[in-house]
Amino acid sequence: MADQKVPLLEVKNIVKRFGGLVAVNRVSMEVYPGEVVALLGDNGAGKSTLIKVVSGVYPPDEGEIYFEGKEVKINNPMDAIQLGIETIYQDLALAENLNVYSNIFLGREKLKKWLGLVSVLDHDYMHDESKKVLDRLGIEIPSLKNKIKMLSGGQRQSVAISRSIYWKAKLLIMDEPTAALGVAEQRKVLDLVRTLKDQGVGVIIISHQLYDVFQVADRMIVLRRGEKVGERITKDTNSDEIVGLMVGAELVEDSKGEEV
Amino acid sequence: MGAKGTSSADKSSPTTNSSFSIKELLLRGGSLVGLIGLSLVFAVLSPHFFTLSNWLNVFRQVSVVIILASAQTMVIISAGIDLSVGSLLALGGSLAAVAICYWGWSLLAGALLGVLVAGLVGLATGTIVAKGKIPDFIATLGMLGAVRGIALLITGGLPVPSHFTATELTGYLPAGLIWLGSGDIGGFPVSMMIAVGVVILTWFILNRTTFGRSLYAVGGNREAARASGINVDRVKALVYAVSGLYCGLGGLVLVGRMNSANALMAEGMELQTIAAVVIGGTNLFGGKGSVFGTLIGALLMGVLANGLNLLNVQPFWQRVINGLLIIAVVVFDQWRRRVLR
Numbered sequence: 001m002a003d004q005k006v007p008l009l010e011v012k013n014i015v016k017r018f019g020g021l022v023a024v025n026r027v028s029m030e031v032y033p034g035e036v037v038a039l040l041g042d043n044g045a046g047k048s049t050l051i052k053v054v055s056g057v058y059p060p061d062e063g064e065i066y067f068e069g070k071e072v073k074i075n076n077p078m079d080a081i082q083l084g085i086e087t088i089y090q091d092l093a094l095a096e097n098l099n100v101y102s103n104i105f106l107g108r109e110k111l112k113k114w115l116g117l118v119s120v121l122d123h124d125y126m127h128d129e130s131k132k133v134l135d136r137l138g139i140e141i142p143s144l145k146n147k148i149k150m151l152s153g154g155q156r157q158s159v160a161i162s163r164s165i166y167w168k169a170k171l172l173i174m175d176e177p178t179a180a181l182g183v184a185e186q187r188k189v190l191d192l193v194r195t196l197k198d199q200g201v202g203v204i205i206i207s208h209q210l211y212d213v214f215q216v217a218d219r220m221i222v223l224r225r226g227e228k229v230g231e232r233i234t235k236d237t238n239s240d241e242i243v244g245l246m247v248g249a250e251l252v253e254d255s256k257g258e259e260v
Numbered sequence: 261m262g263a264k265g266t267s268s269a270d271k272s273s274p275t276t277n278s279s280f281s282i283k284e285l286l287l288r289g290g291s292l293v294g295l296i297g298l299s300l301v302f303a304v305l306s307p308h309f310f311t312l313s314n315w316l317n318v319f320r321q322v323s324v325v326i327i328l329a330s331a332q333t334m335v336i337i338s339a340g341i342d343l344s345v346g347s348l349l350a351l352g353g354s355l356a357a358v359a360i361c362y363w364g365w366s367l368l369a370g371a372l373l374g375v376l377v378a379g380l381v382g383l384a385t386g387t388i389v390a391k392g393k394i395p396d397f398i399a400t401l402g403m404l405g406a407v408r409g410i411a412l413l414i415t416g417g418l419p420v421p422s423h424f425t426a427t428e429l430t431g432y433l434p435a436g437l438i439w440l441g442s443g444d445i446g447g448f449p450v451s452m453m454i455a456v457g458v459v460i461l462t463w464f465i466l467n468r469t470t471f472g473r474s475l476y477a478v479g480g481n482r483e484a485a486r487a488s489g490i491n492v493d494r495v496k497a498l499v500y501a502v503s504g505l506y507c508g509l510g511g512l513v514l515v516g517r518m519n520s521a522n523a524l525m526a527e528g529m530e531l532q533t534i535a536a537v538v539i540g541g542t543n544l545f546g547g548k549g550s551v552f553g554t555l556i557g558a559l560l561m562g563v564l565a566n567g568l569n570l571l572n573v574q575p576f577w578q579r580v581i582n583g584l585l586i587i588a589v590v591v592f593d594q595w596r597r598r599v600l601r
Contacts, residue, residue: 057487078489089487097480097547098473106477107488109470120468 006069008033008202009054009085009171014063016049023049025226026063031171031202036193038217038234039206042246046226047206051173054204055087056080068170081107084170088160090179090206100144100151101130104163133166134158137192154185161192171202178212190216210239224248290596291539291553291589295560302567309570316449322562323455324349324514326555328529329536330462331506333554335499336537337466339479339546340396342503344385344403345510346529350411350522352378352504353511357420357521360434367434375508381407382504386497400500404530411523420521433519441516451513458506462551465502475499479546536561539589561585 007030016024024046031037039047052058054065056077065072067083074080080087094103102109105126112122130144139158141151148156157177164172174193178186186209193203193216207213213220214234222230222245230245243249285293303310328345335342356374359365365373381403389399421432443450466472474495477485486492515521534544539557542549564585568578 055487076489076491077487078491081489087487089484093484095477095480095484095488095547098476102473102476106473106485107490109473111470114468119470120464121470121473 007031007066008035008068009204010066011050011054012064012066014050014053014065015061016046016053016058017061022226024053024060027223027226027228028063029221029228029231031204033170033202034197034200035219036197036203036205036217038213038220039204039223040210040213040220040242040246041223044225045223045246047223048175049226050223051087051175051204051206054080055085055173078107081167084168085173086164086167086169086171087173088157088164088175088177090176093160094148094156096149097147099147100141100159101126103148103159104130104133104166106163108167129166130162133162137162137165137195152182152185153180154182154188157181157185157189158192161189161196165196169196169201171204172196173204175206176208177205178207178209186212210242214239222246290541290593291556291560294539294589294592295556295563298560298563298567302563302570306567306570309567314566314570316447316452318559318562318566319452319455320449320517321566322558323449323451324510324517324526325529325532325536325562326455326558327458327506327510327513328526329533329540329554329558330458330551331503332530332533332537333540333542333549333551334462334466334472334475335396335503336534336542336544337479337546337549338475338495338499339482340389340496340499341400341534341544342382342385342500343397343400343530344382344407345503345507345533346526347404347407347411348378348381348504348507349511349514349526349529350524351381351407351414351511352508353515353525354411354415354420354521354523356437356508356512357433357515358414360437361421361432367436371437371512374511375505378508378511379501379505382507383497383501385504386500389500390493390496408523408527415521415523417523433515433521437512437516438519439516441513441518443516451517454509454513458509459551459555466551471495471498476547479543480548532558532561535586538593539586541593560589 010030012028013026014024014028015022015026027046027050029037039050041047049058053060054074056074056079059075065074067085072079072083074083074085095106098106110122110125110129111119112125114120127144134141134144137158139155139162141155141159148159151159177189177193181189190212193205196203197216205213205217217234220232220234220237220242221228222232222242224246229248232242299309308314328349332342332345352374355377356370359373360367360370385399385403388394389396392399439450440454441451445453466475474485474490477488477490478492478495482492510526514525518525536557537549537554538544539560540550540553540555542553561582564582565578568581573581
């Protein structure tokens with residue numbers, strides 16, 4: 001929680017431009033171990049761009065990133081993964097044409113020696129390890145040889161989360177994890193987030209569903225047009241205030257003094 | 261991969277009451293059923309069709325297509341397309357022949373040169389696609405022309421060896437090279453064994469290596485692959501390099517079969533390879549497919565050409581039938597996917 005001194009992740013004055021458009025403008029934020037931070041904002045506020053900077057999809061144009069107190073450069077997704085930053089994207093989470101265990105091991109396939117010479121994929125190992133992590137999290141999927149395409153939205157999200165857990169994520173970033181899920185599945189995903197939090201994992205969550213956010217987040221950061229316009233502790237705020245910050249109602253901006 | 265996934269889907273979904281019907285057979289067997297069906301038709305129509313020597317003949321004719329189509333399968337699975345395979349084959353084969361016949365290189369050195377240069381040109385194409393961010397179609401279309409031109413420059417537009425340029429010292433293709441294309445081991449064509457070996461190698465790459473997994477991932481969801489830490493640019497560059505190496509090998513086999521190298525050989529073969537891949541059930545938009553399907557697809561086209569020849573069908577009509585076959589197969593495949601869904 002926030003009483004710990006060294007943040008897990010700290011970003012300072014991050015700027016990301018796309019041509020003339022400034023998608024993220026000098027945004028700073030931090031996440032502590034075991035803390036769930038929600039990133040909120042209307043469409044185009046820069047939430048997704050900001051997390052893609054952290055996860056290595058878009059290297060930032062300006063700004064610094066500190067992970068566990070040390071300054072780091074994250075130039076590509078592998079850099080982020082090696083630090084322990086796992087990301088579950090709403091749109092590009094999994095390769096739908098591959099099966100469950102191939103996705104859990106995608107980009108980090110387990111190899112074995114074949115005839116002592118050639119390194120080949122160890123399908124059995126990957127299958128069994130995936131099975132273990134899914135069982136541990138109480139996730140039921142009929143066959144891990146099924147392609148992702150054949151799974152429900154909730155099952156897909158569960159696979160993506162298990163992948164992060166299997167690879168011992170220190171920081172998990174989730175972009176709209178509950179969008180397009182049924183009610184029971186949403187609850188399941190939120191339970192998983194709480195489980196991770198209890199294990200000391202830092203979580204950044206982007207969601208339009210304020211109800212979900214208020215259930216799991218410790219702290220909320222609101223972006224508008226690429227800039228950070230507010231930061232609130234969940235228990236000290238309410239959805240009216242947050243919505244006000246998101247859409248930029250003058251009233252709210254006047255009443256609180258945390259604008260950047 | 262592909263076949264396994266769909267068959268397990270079938271088991272879990274309710275199927276029709278009849279345990280065996282023509283529809284089921286078509287649905288599950290796909291192009292293999294087409295190949296067997298076509299073979300049966302020709303067997304009935306021509307007494308010469310179902311003989312061992314004729315089958316070996318078919319294999320000899322399609323072996324080079326199989327080698328190139330195996331490369332094409334990998335490229336297409338990664339959501340690319342390689343239009344330069346025919347030209348790369350001509351470059352590799354011509355360069356090897358020129359090195360051996362005119363520069364006095366040994367068979368092994370000349371063969372390696374041809375294969376490696378084709379591989380390097382493939383790597384260059386792949387790098388252009390990956391780093392230049394231009395569509396695969398355009399990059400390889402450009403290479404189709406450029407590489408063919410280089411092959412013409414190397415050979416001076418003449419067949420190799422040619423009686424215009426050959427001297428007494430040099431000028432003949434070594435027996436070893438001819439053996440690759442025309443030789444036999446125990447009555448089976450060497451070229452057929454090479455082709456089958458290439459198919460098995462390709463299966464291995466696709467299903468048992470990290471690179472193969474990356475090809476499916478990049479073809480299925482490029483962004484997810486990238487976000488998973490796969491170096492997408494590297495995978496794209498490499499698959500074209502591997503394609504180039506395959507083309508070089510195909511060039512050696514074809515030169516061996518024709519007993520001569522020619523910068524214009526295998527013109528239009530890129531379309532045959534794409535047809536074989538598509539007939540074999542590989543998704544033209546990437547992410548799904550198998551090299552065994554491609555093998556069946558290439559054989560299907562070979563059997564069709566062979567059968568029509570045996571039946572004395574005019575070559576002009578053969579082209580019409582061939583073209584219509586490709587369309588028919590894809591229509592069939594669409595139907596099959598809709599029903600299996």
